[in-house]
Amino acid sequence: MRRQSMYLRMVTRSLLGRRSRLIVALLAVAIGAATLSGLVTVYHDVPRQLGREFRSYGANLVVIPSGETPGLDRSVMERVGRLLPADATVGVAPYRYDTVRIHEQPFLAAGTELPGARAVSPYWGITGDWPAASGDMLVGQDVAKLIGLEAGEQVTVTGVDAGGKDVERAFTVTGILQSGGAEDGYVFTDLTDLAALAGGDRIDVIEYSVATSEEELAATAGRITDTVEGAAAERVKRVSSSEASVLGTLQSLVYLVTLIVLVLTMICVSTTMIAVVAERRKEIGLRKALGADNRAIVAEFLGEGLLLGALGGVLGSVLGFGFAEVVSLNVFGRGISFQPLMILLTVVVSVAVTGLACVLPVRRAVDVEPAVVLRGE
Template sequence: MINKNQRFIIKTLVSSLIRRRSRMAIALLGVAIGATVLLGMVTLCYDIPRQMGQEFRSYGANMLLMPANNQSTMSMADVTKAVKLLPQDKLLGVTPFRYDAIRSNQHPYTIVGTDFKQVIKTSPYWQIEGKLPEHPNEILIGTDIANFAKLTIGSTMPVTGKSKQNARFDEDLTITGIVKTGRSEDSFIFIALHDLEQFLEESDQAEVVEVSITATQDELKHDIEIIKKQSDSIEPHLIKWVTQSESSVLGKLSSLLYLVTFVVLMLTMICVATTMMTVVMERRKEIGLKKAIGANNRSIAKEFLAEGLILGVLGGIIGVICGLIFAQVISTNVFGRTINVEFYLIPTTVVVSAIVTVIACLIPVKRALEVEPALVLRGE
């Protein structure tokens, strides 16, 4: 139960806030803006690695699995075991590749067997004219080959080669699409891995496996160490230009967001301190009168700090609501996705807002405690 003294203190605080509602509204607005930016920016900082990680996956895979011990190929069964060691909820795609040399109309080419359903996950940057192969003996050719051999979608491309048992194969392959990447893929012929294995008379083998996974560079390094410990036949590698670019961008962006948050919190403190300083100047006679009738410095300090605490909590609550909306709007407009909110940040934001406001009140409180009753009551 609240006793009479506590009720009097609460009534005094509420009365003081209401009588100076215009000034307190300014301070409340400053705290609310600070809390809005704090929750919004920190939420973005926590969720940006996930958001940016998905954006960076459009630039291709970030991990390679290759044969260990100088072997030319690796078993797909071993690849499957290695992939299972990765966090499955973050895994976006796993694409095997098998290479072989063939000839078409006396010209040498490189044919690549792959899984087309997976390649669009690990290499979304591929620009494909036409469609991906869906049936046996259908192929996708690079734009350089299409230009050189004057081939179009629907054309038939005769190829010859040798299997791993040195048996000759001759096939007529139908072109269903032309791929353009601006990279080495433009000079390759792509076919379903199963079809190439039939030509080579050797199955369940891959030379390179691209893995696309949503993870930071440190997390990828940790995953690589796990695979190295668990598998003797697989050698995992980072695709450094992707992971380093991702880490660099994320680091700079997070630093910028934290800097902006810090600056806004400093401005919030200045706004609250200035407002409370004005309030102290307006209440000099009231403070002097309280001291004259026996109020001590501790009770006066508690009153001002309590006012600051109320402002901080109310501003923090308003800022939490606005901050969640702010973070969602930014995430939707920039990344096209909703943001994942860490709910423990909500009470943390309110607490930080209250602490910042109380700290901002310390200088005004110090000025209030320096008021001399005799001088003030004489009008000096």
């Protein structure tokens, strides 16, 4: 009992007594631990976070009618929605396409849910505003150039209803759409507006933007095709497989960098610990002269080292989490999920590294002859 309290007192006294050296060593361990936990957290979070960024490429899954079904209806959207992970679905946009006439010229009109289309296709460039109400319309830039439309103008659109009769409706052009793709030649209205113009209620295709891995996306597509009647899901391969390859590259970059930084910080921590322990040879000599055996000395130094490692590990994992949070907020504009396991891992690794770094110099130190050291040689 007494022995133990004496041991504890020696360890804490020696740490508190030499405050500046303690701070140096603690700092070294804490920085090493911060680098470790920060980088590993970032590495862990990169696919999730960057995966979201890749959603700016637009839809990576489309649902189309299968077999003899002429079109999809809204119940399909609901049923597919249940099969998709809710927190990973970035956007859903149903589309129907019909030919309408503007100024007696035929154009392809796309009816959609515009907030959904905006979420699925963030790369659309809009001059003007997004449509807000029924009766608003987006016009592709080629169409706008052809018939001389500008944002804010009123235009009459003619459609043909199910009975073959002409239907006319007035629309407000809220914005001009630029995409550089086929969309430049379309006009976009709300689904219900187009249904009123062209008759009937159907959906030709539903676009999904889902932030998930390629394999999971393929599995989900298979599940949708199998379970939702009259619908087939296809991956947009250009988007999904390119994303997988680029994301894989980026993740391996962060992985390699993490590994290299880790090795270097560990070396730095060890050299600092070696220097700190080596400095105390005189003290070891004195204790040996007073009758301490080697085991007691090794135990004391190791205890000190481990305490330092634990303290530095806790401090470092807090700092590291802060760093990862700063990175995530700055780079991706989103916070990072807190992982308690990360703290445990950091503390264990830093205790192990400091302990290991102490063993070598302490073993060398206990070999000293007390008399030689004390005489100052």
